[in-house]
Amino acid sequence: MMALHPKIIDLTLDRVWDLLAALDNPQKKLPPVIHIAGTNGKGSTQAMIRAGLEAAGKSVHAYTSPHLARFHERIRLAGDLITEQHLTQVLDDCYTANDGANITYFEITTCAALLAFARTPADFTLLEVGLGGRLDATNVIDQPALTIITPVSMDHEQFLGDTLAKIAGEKAGIIKRGVPCIVGPQHPDALDVIEDKAARLGAPLLAFGQHWHIGEDRGRLVYQDDTGLLDLDLPNLPGAHQIENAGMALAALRHLGMPERAFDGAVQNADWPARMQRLSETRLNDLAPQIDLWLDGGHNPAAGAALAAHLKSLPKRDTHLICGMLNTKDVGGYLAPLSNVSDSLTAVSIPGETNTLSADDTATAARAMGLTAKTAANVETALADIAVDAPKARVLICGSLYLAGHVLRSLS
DSSP: OGGGSSOSOOOOSHHHHHHHHHTTOGGGSOSOEEEEEOSSSHHHHHHHHHHHHHHTTOOEEEEOSSOSSOGGGGEEETTEEOOHHHHHHHHHHHHHHHTTOOOOHHHHHHHHHHHHHHHSOOSEEEEEOSSSSTTSTTOOOSSOSEEEEOOOOSOOHHHHOSSHHHHHHHHGGGOOTTOOEEEOSOOHHHHHHHHHHHHHHTOOEEEBTTTEEEEEETTEEEEEETTEEEEEOOOSSOSTHHHHHHHHHHHHHHHTTOOHHHHHHHHHSOOOTTSSEEEOSSHHHHHSTTSEEEEOOOOSHHHHHHHHHHHHHSOOOOEEEEEOOBTTSOHHHHHHHHTTSOSEEEEOOOTTOTTBOOHHHHHHHHHHTTOOEEEOSSHHHHHHHHHHHOTTOEEEEESOHHHHHHHHHHHO
16 A cells, blocks of 8 residues: 555545545545644544443444554544554555555545445544544545644644745645534634634534633633533543643533433543553563653643643652654653753664654754753663663653554564
8 A cells, every 4th residue: 555655645635536536435424523733732622522422321433643553553444443454454454445646645544444344333433533633534524513623733734835824724624514613722824714714614613711611720620611610530541731622622522412421431441542642561660670660652742731731730850751753753852841840861863764753963952952862772772871860860752653553562
């Protein structure tokens, strides 16, 4: 499949429409769709919505990308990860129907997910945008039940545009005529674009700070909209940014008319690996048994700021980073907020990734942000070296979902 198109990313919908037509348009046979775009928080928001719907007794399809350890993570059928046999079947069917035509890897695998969803009964379908929105392969649903735009920030500028307004315009491409859209916290430049697109399409907006509010009050999660107030436990996913993600999920569940148990389920039952995930009882923990070990796949400036805020909220402890990034990312923008909450950074190259930033270049970028930085051959060596000098420190492995996936695969 990788050989069917010379470029990994090539944003257009023509190839997708052609293949879907050859497959008898599975996108028209899905359970009600909730379509999610945005820069940060898409996956966590989707995980919370799924947890809430399932707590209400609903069966849910879910599509996300990229995967961490196995491709199967991208496709969840009525609650369960797709089986090897089922995945092989839909990929074969798509490959045959495509008949050798140009199509990207993401496009054909997205069509495979839609085909699997159409063949399996469920109550809802959650679709997470891969990149952008307007020309993303998931943007083929004429009439979703709901769209969601999570916070928009600078990322993938080479594909989406060099201003926040341009990027927001691409994300707002998932808004459909007359379909309600839940909008998370936004910079005014992004919100203006989203509101303008919604007004032109007659799509009702349910926007943070206008139609719903979320916050922490005395250790509780407090959500309020026109329907009333919810007083809930804080999200089980760690980080202050998860409060905003919970708000979008709760707004979606409220709009869908879910019962009270769905709200508790959303904040308590969500599972989303490599988002400030604490590692325990793993092979890495055995290398440094007194280290407080964490893993996160965030990779843009907004993710760096969210991570820094979370680290600052934790009990005071020496904190060291093991970081590997792609050469397509704003390394300085990501590391700048982390430089204020970290004692050192050990840079690694991401194994098996053509676009990895070299460990030397990552270390150089870290020093430019004021961090004490060195390099290591791999994560294990980096962790062992940190443990020698600071055996009871907090260590965060971070910088890329691809590095996080490598770590999780090595632990499985």
